[in-house]
Structures are given as C-alpha cells and as structure tokens.
Amino acid sequence: MAVDVDGLAIVRVATPARIVETDIPARLDRLTWSRFHTLVVIALGITWILDGLEVTLAGAVSGALKASPVLHLSNLDVGIASSFYLAGAVLGAIGFGWLTDRIGRRKLFFVTLALYLLATAATAFSWNMTSFVLFRFLTGAGIGGEYTAINSTIQELVPARxxxxxxLVINGSFWIGAAIGAAAAIVLLDPAVIDPELGWRFAFFIGASLGLVIFVMRLWIPESPRWLMIHGRPxxxxxxxxxxxxGSAQPIAAEQAARLPRIRLTMRRATPLAEVGLTLLRTYRQRALVGLTLMAAQAFFYNAIFFTYALVLTDFFGIAAxxxxxxxxxxxxxxxLGPLLLGxxxxxxxRRMMITFTYGVSGILLAVxxxxxxxxxxxxxGQTVAWTIIFFFASPAASAAYLTVSENxxxxxxxxxxxxxxxxxxxLGGVAGPALFGALIDSGSRTSLFAxxxxxxxxxxxxxxxxxRFSIAAERRTLxxxxxxxAATPD
Structure with a gap:
C-alpha cells in the first residue's frame, strides 16, 4: 500500500522494511544561500576556530610551559604533548564517527563539544607533565569527534553548488582561531601584563568560554534530513x-516539486560494520586511496611544521616566547585567505585540478x-613570509582533503x-610529526630540520x-x- 505524505511516497510492504521515495535531497540542493545556511556555517563551522585556537595556544605558550616552575617541559615534552593531542583526536574521531552514523549527527555534535569544553578548561589546572598530557589528549578527542559530526552535517545541509x-572556508577558519590564539598569547604571555605562570593557564580558558557560546548556538541546528530519511524517520x-x-522564503509549489528528481530508499536502523568495511575497502577502494593519501600528506605537512612553529622561532631565531x-x-x-580566495x-x-595544483605548489615551495x-x-x-606564502596554498589543499573524504x-x-x-x-602523518620535529629542533642542526x-x-x-590520476569530479553534483x-533501491 502506498501513502503520499507531502513529497514522500512511503511504500508499506509485508516485510518489516519500509521503502521511501523522496525528493528531500533535491529540495535541499535547489535552495539558494539563506540565513539558515549562514547559521549552520557559524554554529557548526566554528569547530575549526576552536581547533586553531587550541593548536596555536599550545604552540605559542610552549616557551611559557618550558619556563613554568610547575610543569618545566622540554622541547621534546612539548612535542609529545602535541602528539597526544593528535592521538586523542584520532581515537575520538573513530569512536564518535561510528556513533555519528548510528545515532545521528545532532546528538554527537553536542557530546563532542561538551567533552572539548571540560577538557580544555581542565588543561588550565594541569599540575605536572602527566596531567597536562592527559587533558590535551581528552581535548583532542573532543575535537576529533567534532570533525566527523560537523563535516557530515555541513555536507548534507549545504546546497551542492x-x-x-x-x-574549504569552514576548514580554513581554523586560522581565525589561530589568530585569536596568537593575539591572546601576546597579551597573556607578556610578563608586564600578567605572571606567565597564570597567563598560559588563562589562555586555555579562552577556548572553553568560546565553546560555551557555541553550545547555545547549536540548539537551533536540526538533525540532517538526509540521515533521518534513511533511518526510519522520513x-x-x-x-x-x-x-x-x-525560513529561507523559498517554499516549494506542488508543480515544482513534481519535477524534482526522487530517490527510493530502503530505511534501516543502522549499517553493519561489515558493510561499512566492504564499501570503503572494495566498492570505493580507489576513492579510499585518494582520501588516505591526501589526509596523511597534509597531516604531516601541517602538524609537523605548525606544532613546532614557535620552537623554530625561539630556538633558531632567538624570538622571545x-x-x-x-x-x-x-x-x-x-x-x-587561501581557502577564501581559491575556494x-x-x-x-x-576538484581534480585544484587539489593537484595546491598540493604540488605547497610541496615545491616548502622544499625551496x-x-x-x-x-x-x-x-x-623572512621565514615567516616564506611560510605565509607556502600555506596560502597548503591551507586550501588541507581543507580539500576533508572535502574529498566527506563527499566521496x-x-x-x-x-x-x-x-x-x-x-x-x-x-601516519600527524602524531609522529610533532615529536619528530621536536627532536630535530633539539638537535640544533638546520640540516637535520631541512631533511x-x-x-x-x-x-x-x-x-x-x-x-x-585518481580523484573524481564531484563539483556541483548532489551527494x-x-x-x-x-539504501537506494532500483526505481
């Protein structure tokens, strides 16, 4: 028996499974930019601002952490703490990513933000190396979970064009957070303004305060309709x-809806891990190779260099912390500016031309x-100018890695x-990078760092x-x- 419900034709069959024929993806992609999409970008995309803030503060306060009479970290300790932050992000991404596909995007982006808030605030109360590393690990877990829930939600709510x-701009907003962290560090690490031992602690409260505001903003963001239509809630x-x-002042008329493409889906409660593995490793093996390569390359490139950015300035150029x-x-x-202008x-x-261009130029310029x-x-x-030019291209390249794995x-x-x-x-590319470069910097050898x-x-x-060679043309195409x-079934 078929029941037509405002754009949904739900076919009830003898088995427990239900098939839904829907135009929801087409209705989402037909929309022009509106206040709703701006709210989505701000409330969800600000995750990258938090990550940029965290990474920058951890790097910028490294001098204060080394001078701290309580923590008294070495360059290697700073690198290890950065690696633990990334390790937490890795484990958080996997655990929360699995849950995001099973129980929904919206629930998870509240859970992950709450974990980040608590952990980054706790970092400010660190009393030794062990506690500092633990809290950085938990902060990373929250950020890693944010990446999965947020990237998938944004992809599914923003029109294809x-x-x-x-x-790219949302991922590039990491650097707005970096700028906030840098500006905060200038003030909070100035001994004429505040005791540096208190300054680095206050620095970590900035992220917690900003995250609390974001938590409230997300109350207006709905669950992904694309996720709901497959998981039994059309x-x-x-x-x-x-x-x-x-809300966008773009209601759809009946005759317009009749012309939209529809898709038939068999609703399901969850996707078994065996099917997930088969999909990623066999059905989309080539896409998996591209995604893994892009992710690993940009992770090493960014994390190895940026997590030790402050150490290079202080140890090789004599810049005060x-x-x-x-x-x-x-x-x-x-x-x-890279993602904003090149995006x-x-x-x-x-995708294919721009990913190749940005990755290639970034690598060549770094070698020079x-x-x-x-x-x-x-x-x-001069070193700062060189790195600024290099990462103008590397930033959209890194953002394109997230774009690729989230839409393919x-x-x-x-x-x-x-x-x-x-x-x-x-x-592969990020966790070992900061520790490796921390050790290279400790060697005091420019040649070793050049390698x-x-x-x-x-x-x-x-x-x-x-x-x-292998990337696909996904531009302006529906997901x-x-x-x-x-869950798609033949028409």
Missing part, C-alpha cells in the same frame, strides 16, 4: 526541510624554503569514513600526483549522485 567553497525529515524552505604571537598572525592570515575555483575549475633556512639565508621575518562516500558511512581517513592519515622539511614536501608532491546511498 556551494559545497566546495563552503567546506516524516520528521520532511518537516525539517519544510521549515528550512519557509611572548613575541611569537606577532609572527603567527600573518601566517594565520595567509592560511585563511570558489574548486567549484568552477574542479627549507633549503633557504638550511643555508641561513632567512631571518625570522555514501551517506550511511560518511561520518565513519571521515573519521577513519582522518584517524589513519593523522596517525624533515624535504620529507614533508615529498609527501605533498606525491599526493598531488595521486590526486591528478547522492557522487556516491549513491547504500
């Missing part, structure tokens, strides 16, 4: 889409910059795919070549066209 630029999905259309923030500000600006090209020139550093041709200002796989495994490739890529830069450059160029849902 805006998806590339929006995703009527709720219809109501949410209707509310979005009404309380002045490091001034050098991070232009670097952060270049990182945000639209990912929707026009296309590393050589100039090794021969002592750059001062602190079916809805039922999207959050877990983001988590899995983020986790593997970060483990590390060359390795990061080689990874980026290799990723560019793989992207050119269901890029990767057909596992």
């Amino acid at each position: 805006y998806r590339g630029w929006t995703d 009527e709720q999905a219809r109501v949410i889409v209707a509310d979005i259309e009404a 309380d002045q490091v923030g001034w050098y991070i500000l232009p670097f952060a600006a270049g990182n945000f 639209r090209l990912f929707d026009t020139l296309g 910059s590393g050589y100039l550093f090794a021969i002592g041709a750059l001062g602190a200002t 796989f079916p809805l039922e495994v999207r959050a877990f795919a983001i988590a899995l490739f983020y986790a593997i890529g970060t483990t 590390g830069y060359l390795f990061g450059a080689a990874l980026m160029v290799a990723a560019a070549l793989i992207a050119w 269901e066209d890029v990767a057909r849902p596992l």
